[in-house]
Amino acid sequence: MFIGNFVAYSDQALPGFELLTPELLKRTRERATLRWADRYTTLIVSAALALLGDDAADDGLALITATAFGTHRTTFSTLDDILDFPEAQILPTRFSHSVHNAAAAYVGAALKMRGPAIALAGFEQVLCEALELAKTFLHGGLCTRAMVIAAEEKALLTEKAHELWPERFAADMPEGVVGFLLSLSPQDNRRGRLLLDRSARVSLSSPFTFGGDAKLFQALAHADATSEHHL
Amino acid sequence: MNVCISGFGAVSSLGVGLEATRQGLYAPPKLPTLPTRVDTSLRLPVFEVPLAGESGQPGGFTNTMLELALTEALDQAGLTRSSLAGRKVGVCIGTTVACQLNNIPFYDDLRSGRAASADLFRRYVVSAPAEWLRRELKLDGPAINVSNACASGADAIGIGALWLEQGACDLVIAGGADELNKVPLDGFHALGICSKQPCRPFAADRDGLNLGEGAGVMVLERPDDAKRRGHCPRHTLAGFGKAADAYHITQPHPDGVGLEIAITNAFRQAKAKPADVAFINAHGTGTDVNDRVEGQTLARLFPPNFAYMSTKSLVGHILGAAGALEAIFTCIMLEQGVVARNHRCPACPPDIPVAPLSADLAFDGDLALSTSLAFGGSNTALVIKRMS
Numbered sequence: 001m002f003i004g005n006f007v008a009y010s011d012q013a014l015p016g017f018e019l020l021t022p023e024l025l026k027r028t029r030e031r032a033t034l035r036w037a038d039r040y041t042t043l044i045v046s047a048a049l050a051l052l053g054d055d056a057a058d059d060g061l062a063l064i065t066a067t068a069f070g071t072h073r074t075t076f077s078t079l080d081d082i083l084d085f086p087e088a089q090i091l092p093t094r095f096s097h098s099v100h101n102a103a104a105a106y107v108g109a110a111l112k113m114r115g116p117a118i119a120l121a122g123f124e125q126v127l128c129e130a131l132e133l134a135k136t137f138l139h140g141g142l143c144t145r146a147m148v149i150a151a152e153e154k155a156l157l158t159e160k161a162h163e164l165w166p167e168r169f170a171a172d173m174p175e176g177v178v179g180f181l182l183s184l185s186p187q188d189n190r191r192g193r194l195l196l197d198r199s200a201r202v203s204l205s206s207p208f209t210f211g212g213d214a215k216l217f218q219a220l221a222h223a224d225a226t227s228e229h230h231l
Numbered sequence: 232m233n234v235c236i237s238g239f240g241a242v243s244s245l246g247v248g249l250e251a252t253r254q255g256l257y258a259p260p261k262l263p264t265l266p267t268r269v270d271t272s273l274r275l276p277v278f279e280v281p282l283a284g285e286s287g288q289p290g291g292f293t294n295t296m297l298e299l300a301l302t303e304a305l306d307q308a309g310l311t312r313s314s315l316a317g318r319k320v321g322v323c324i325g326t327t328v329a330c331q332l333n334n335i336p337f338y339d340d341l342r343s344g345r346a347a348s349a350d351l352f353r354r355y356v357v358s359a360p361a362e363w364l365r366r367e368l369k370l371d372g373p374a375i376n377v378s379n380a381c382a383s384g385a386d387a388i389g390i391g392a393l394w395l396e397q398g399a400c401d402l403v404i405a406g407g408a409d410e411l412n413k414v415p416l417d418g419f420h421a422l423g424i425c426s427k428q429p430c431r432p433f434a435a436d437r438d439g440l441n442l443g444e445g446a447g448v449m450v451l452e453r454p455d456d457a458k459r460r461g462h463c464p465r466h467t468l469a470g471f472g473k474a475a476d477a478y479h480i481t482q483p484h485p486d487g488v489g490l491e492i493a494i495t496n497a498f499r500q501a502k503a504k505p506a507d508v509a510f511i512n513a514h515g516t517g518t519d520v521n522d523r524v525e526g527q528t529l530a531r532l533f534p535p536n537f538a539y540m541s542t543k544s545l546v547g548h549i550l551g552a553a554g555a556l557e558a559i560f561t562c563i564m565l566e567q568g569v570v571a572r573n574h575r576c577p578a579c580p581p582d583i584p585v586a587p588l589s590a591d592l593a594f595d596g597d598l599a600l601s602t603s604l605a606f607g608g609s610n611t612a613l614v615i616k617r618m619s
Contacts, residue, residue, distance in 0.1 A: 036480075059474075059492070070378070075331050075414075079338045082417055087272050095418030096481050096606065100330060100378035105607030108475040114492060116473035117609055118386060121330040121378040124362045129375045132399065133390065140393045142473065142496075156341060157332060164352040198373070 001135055001182045001196075002189035003229070004145065006220040007050040009043070010176035011154065014207060015214070016221035020176060032110035036093055037102075040071040043151040044103035045110055047179030051147055057111040060144035062137050065104055065151070066120045066130035068209035073155035074098040103151075115143050125204065125211035126150070128231060131180065132196055138184050145188065150210040151177040158209070174207050178217060191220055192227030201231065232471060232500040234392040235457045235464035236449050236615070238310070239406075239559045240303025242296045243445035243546045244278035248303055253563050256571045257591060260545050262429050263441045268292075269413050275425045277411055278443035278547035286412055289351060290358030293329045296446035297360055297408040304404070308450040309462050312368055321372040321400035323391045324360040325383025325407035326551035330376055333414040360408055372400040378551070381514070382605035383407055384447060385554025385613055389471030391451045401456060407552035408446035415550065416442055422481065430517030430548075432541035433526055433587045434576035440516045443547025447556035466562045469598070469614045472497030476608025482520055487528030489610040490602065494532060497600070497612035505533045508614070509596030510570040512561045514604045515541025515587070516548050521604055526583030529602075540573035540588045554603040558613050561601045565617040569593050 009020040020043075028034065028046040037045070044065055075098040081090035096102065101119035108117055116137065120130050127150040134146035152158065154175035161169035182194065204213040216231055223229065241248070244263075245255030255261070263276035268286040284292035305311065332338075332355045340347040357363065365374035373394060377383045384407025391405030419425045419442065426439035457464050474492035476484035483490065498504060511533070513525055529539055542560045549556055564570045572588045579586035597617040604610050 063475075069332075070330065072332065075333055076338055076342070078414060078418065079333060079335055080342070082335060082413065083339055087417055088420065090417050090421045092418070092421040092423070095414070095421055098331070098414075098418070099327065099380050099606050101380050101605070101607040101609060102480055104379075104475070104609070105480045108477040108608060109479070112477045114475050114477050114489060117379075117475045117607070118390070118473075119378045120375050122359045122362050122374070122376045123356050124359075124365075124374065126375070129373055132373055133375065136390070136393045136397045136399055139397050142393070160341060160347070161352075164347065164349045165356065168353075168356065 001138060001184060001194045002186060003191035003194050004181040004183050004188040005051045006180055006191050007047050008178045008217050010174045012174040014174065016218035017176065034106060037106050038071060038074045038097050040151060040153045041103040041106050043153060043177040044149050045106050047149045047177045048107045048111060048147060051179045051181045052111060057113040059114045061113055062115045062143035062146040063104055063107055063113060063117040064120065064130045064133055064146060064148045066126040066210050067151055068123050068126060069152060069157055070100045070121055071098050072157045073153055076156060127210045127212040134182050135196060145181060145183045147179060147181055149177060149179040152208050152210055176208055178212060189225045191223040192225060192229055194229050196231055232392055232396065232469055233454060234395050234468045235452045235454050236466040236468060236562060237452045237457050237462055237464045238304045238308030238450040239562060240300035240448050241556060241559050242280055242300050243556055244280055244443055245546060246281065247299055255545065256560060256563060260574045263547060266411055269411050269416060271413055271416055273416065273420050275416060275420060275427060276429065276441050278441060279411060280444050286410055287334050289355035292410045293408045294358060294360060294363060300406065300446040300448040301404060304448040304450045316369040317371055319372045319400045320370040321391060321394045321403045322361040322364045322370060322374040323377065323387040323403060323405045325377040325387040325555060326360050326409055327378060327380060327383060328409050328412045329360050330378040364404060379609050380606035381550055381553055382603040382609045382611040383551035385558060385603040385611040388449055388555060388558055388613060389473060389611065392468045392471055395451055395453050403451040404448060405451055406448035407555035409444060409549055409551040411442055411444045424518045426517060429575060430544060431575040432515035432517045432544050432573060433522045433580060433583060435580040437517045437519060437522055440518055441547040443549040445549045445552050445556055447552055447559045465566060465618050467616045467618060469616045470497035470501030472612040474610050478608050481606055483524045483604050483608060485524060487524045489608055490528045490604060491532060493610040493612040497614045501614040503598055503614060508598045508600050509594040510599050511539035512557050512599065512601040513539050513541045514602050515543055517543060523582045525604060530584040536585065538570055538588055538592055540570060544574035554611060558601045558615060561599045561615050565599050565615060
């Protein structure tokens with residue numbers, strides 16, 4: 001697969017990542033008219049807008065989102081409603097935004113995308129699975145370009161994850177989003193070739209629960225069309 | 232697309248296993264009842280699976296149902312769990328509830344600064360269905376949880392078929408699982424789309440859905456691989472179409488734009504045309520908007536008097552498992568040569584040009600379509616073929 005574009009934002013100063021600022025999220029909300037959308041969705045839409053830039057979406061563009069904890073801030077807001085309000089009076093908007101694929105719906109509406117959109121959730125290298133799925137979609141002819149966007153928001157659960165399972169989750173996990181625009185066409189190549197090999201994937205290290213590889217993220221930030229990346 | 236459905240297993244309110252499912256599809260419908268496992272003050276009828284279990288526990292009832300469906304699917308495919316270990320087997324499971332930590336007592340402790348259960352949190356992390364199955368069965372292949380709301384189960388089956396066609400694995404366990412849970416029950420009620428009566432898909436007086444629960448699992452293989460081990464599957468997945476509406480977070484596009492693209496793409500893959508299908512197992516939730524958009528879109532794409540129905544009048548809306556179970560119901564109806572009626576819709580509704588089936592219908596064809604429409608404007612179409 002060829003990488004047409006790569007974006008990465010984090011609230012921490014990580015190699016290869018741009019700083020995730022309130023201004024960036026505000027710009028996204030204005031540009032995509034995200035009046036009701038939550039922070040997780042705003043992260044995903046920010047990456048989607050940056051990936052496409054001035055390009056237009058077409059029916060051949062697919063979207064795959066990946067996350068571990070997903071929209072847990074909104075899910076917990078729904079639980080707040082259930083705990084604090086009469087059961088019959090919880091807020092419908094919070095509930096509808098707590099589903100994992102709400103973000104994909106907003107990307108679709110913002111970019112007028114009618115291609116396949118899939119939301120993945122998991123704790124075992126879900127970003128790598130999403131990239132593999134993009135490859136499957138591209139080779140299977142379901143799309144001609146695929147956006148893969150992985151995001152994790154910072155909220156109560158991610159903040160407490162280390163306390164609840166210190167061996168598995170780091171303290172002070174970053175908030176962030178990474179996005180890939182992928183294609184099989186050499187004409188779309190801007191950041192090099194991405195070669196996926198599940199069997200060779202042994203020692204990946206990522207600061208994010210959605211997985212991936214910190215070295216790859218760093219390399220992609222400065223990569224050109226001649227680069228070759230392995231994952 | 233030509234991927235064998237080598238076996239399948241089902242758990243729903245119709246019963247545990249294919250025989251109970253087969254009988255339930257054609258029997259007088261069981262009516263939904265008030266939930267017994269969900270602590271709720273809302274008096275909303277639901278379709279419960281006739282098994283003991285506890286709602287809201289990560290890795291609990293959802294995975295119990297999933298395991299039962301998997302065992303049956305493997306058995307029907309002539310496979311054992313031990314025969315899969317170490318093989319390049321992919322697992323793709325659709326779910327909604329199992330991907331979210333929505334255990335209310337856990338969260339209440341967390342937000343109040345009390346000691347929240349670390350054990351429950353750990354079970355949540357390790358219980359995401361596809362990853363859990365990969366670990367349990369010691370498989371060596373891709374494992375993904377599709378959380379695409381109500382299209383998740385159908386998407387999982389389509390993705391599994393694509394994996395096989397692209398050589399990503401040699402066998403796929405695909406399907407969906409979801410349990411009844413207080414959060415979606417309250418949420419769908421808040422959205423105003425739950426009926427207080429047994430749901431009436433496509434009926435003029437439809438007023439909402441009933442939630443259900445269950446699991447459906449398919450074992451998928453390439454035809455040559457099935458043949459090589461002497462297995463004769465009875466169905467193939469001939470087409471998978473997937474498209475987005477680009478319209479609204481909860482409502483489908485009023486013209487069914489994404490659904491039309493999904494159906495068209497599925498037929499293109501199947502090298503078939505709408506006139507070729509014997510029947511359509513529609514998404515048909517019983518909500519005003521879904522059924523109008525879906526019914527009008529199907530009427531636009533299919534020949535006059537096409538046969539369609541929704542099984543949600545029998546089992547309710549099983550969210551992340553709905554598309555998978557409905558694909559399995561479609562296989563059963565293809566096998567029986569009889570499509571089950573759409574219950575509680577006695578006449579053609581004024582806003583849909585063609586009425587759903589009001590009586591069971593015997594047919595000769597070998598091709599059927601199953602559609603799924605989801606929150607987020609996510610549409611999926613599966614074309615399933617009965618093998619001669």
